[in-house]
Amino acid sequence: EEQSVEVPVFSAASYVCQRHTGQPGHNPLLTESLAVLAESAELNGDEGRGLAFRRSEALLRSLDRRVQGMTDLRGLPCLGEHSRRVIQDVLVNGRSSEVEETKASSRYKAMKVLTGVFGVGVKTAKRWFTEGICLKHYADLNQPVTRDEADSVSVTVEAAVCSVLPGAQVTLAGGFRRGKTSGHDVDFLITHPDEGKEEGLVRKVVACLESRGFLLYHQTTKNTYQESAQGAGRPSSNMDRFERCFSIFKLTNGGDPRDTRRAQEQAEGREPDQTASAGSRPWRAVRVDLVVSPISQFAFALLGWTGSKLFEREMRRWAVHEKSMTLSSHALYDKNQERYLRASSEEEIFSHLGLEYVSPSGRNA
Ligand code: CTP
Ligand code: MN
Ligand code: MN
Ligand code: MN
Structure with a gap:
């Protein structure tokens, strides 16, 4: 050499x-x-x-x-x-x-089945799902979500959000925002330019989606976030406290004979799907996360919900160890100055942390 x-x-x-x-x-x-x-x-x-x-x-x-x-x-x-x-x-x-x-090893294979479906740890999967829900949609949820399907879900979510709260903004987050071409689920972050208007929005959106027949399963949690003098959340806690909904969508393929999933399978030379009887019904189940953030926390929420998990984790570690700050999906707290650092864009957060900006496509750690 x-x-x-x-x-x-x-x-x-x-x-x-x-x-x-x-x-x-x-x-x-x-x-x-x-x-x-x-x-x-x-x-x-x-x-x-x-x-x-x-x-x-x-x-x-x-x-x-x-x-x-x-x-x-x-x-x-x-x-x-x-x-x-x-x-x-x-x-x-x-x-x-x-x-x-x-x-x-059989242990690895067995665990893969579960985490492969949900893209989350076994504990989380067990917490969120009853076994029935898991089994019922297993074959569909085991199929990666394509970018086309994510876009199709986007259209549905935007329509629902817009009809219950005009002016609200829907942003595709998670792996798809990082440019991934497939994922375990589709993540959306919702906000409204007028602080406070977003309160209770998840419930309204869910009710709307449900009435239109788009939901197979949903579990909503309320926003429990409050700023405290101690700083932005515990660094050990990955869970944020936004109002959110963990759901399973009924994604219809709109009668299009060129079902995107089949087309992709063919393109990749895979066997057609035998597990889900997807061919005989015009829809399939897709995991969707809906998260609502007040506009004042939006930049932090967007950063937090864009991921990847390791990237987020490392940013938090950097904040604590190199800058004496705590970062969460809600806020950034400077322990030396004893105050919160506001930001209205992701760029500002990187800058507060003394980091060069990394665009979403560079966060695929
Ligand atoms: N996230 C979070 N709080 C949760 C769940 C997820 O802050 N309770 C964050 C994760 O840390 C991640 C982002 O939201 O940064 C998206 O999570 P997830 O959908 O699990 O992963 P993706 O990166 O989108 O990858 P995948 O394609 O597997 O969905
Ligand atoms: Mn995701
Ligand atoms: Mn998710
Ligand atoms: Mn219901």
Whole structure:
């Protein structure tokens, strides 16, 4: 190799939120391997270990070229001993035996079924769903949501929101805002330019959607957020307190014979779906999250609900450890100045935190 020993092949900042992380990156084999181990650790309730693998995965995904050998990784942060061992295995043997064994284990496979459907941890899935709901829509929910389907849900949600509160704004958040072409669900953030008008909006929107026959399941929670002198929420709590609705939509394909899902399956060369009898009925179930934020918290809510989870988590860690601030989906609190820092855009929040702005497409950590 021509590469000089002194000049590192790659360099990377140590916090995920200091970097641009796209999808899927230049090292898919490595990142997929680390993702399996991260998942497995998470499923086993070992969060610390899961997080370590997630950080390694994100680091590799942020690299702008393919890793050729272990020497390329010299000086890079976030890569622990275990991750490096796995990477070496894959680089040398084309596969990691630990990853293969993990994937083959029945525990991993069983857990995958559940988390694969909901895109959430097992605990969350159990909390939100009765087994009946889970089984009833299993086949549909197990199918990734396409961008076309997300757009179709957007149209329905916008129509409902607009009819119950004219002037309200609907923003597509979550993975689709980050430019992902498929997802577990569709996330929407709703607000109104006049503070206070948004109160109770979720219930009204849900009632409207329900009356129009678009909901198969919904569970609404009230807004319980209040600013406190102690600062913006507990850093350990990932859950925000917005008024929100966890729902399952009945997405009709509008009688279009070119069902987007079938078209995509064909394009990808997959077998047509045998589990859901989707071909015999003109609709399918899609997970949708609706969240309502007051306009004063909108920038924080948008940042929080755009994700990814790891990106958010790293931003919060950066805030606490590097800036003595606490960041949540509601607010940013400066512990030194003992005051909240307001923001009306995501850019302002990055700037308050002394971070370079990372656009949504770069937050796919
Ligand atoms: N989120 C949150 N509070 C929750 C649930 C989710 O703040 N109670 C945030 C997550 O941290 C994430 C974003 O909302 O940043 C979207 O969550 P989710 O839909 O679970 O993940 P996506 O990134 O959209 O990916 P997917 O395609 O799997 O849905
Ligand atoms: Mn989502
Ligand atoms: Mn979601
Ligand atoms: Mn109801």
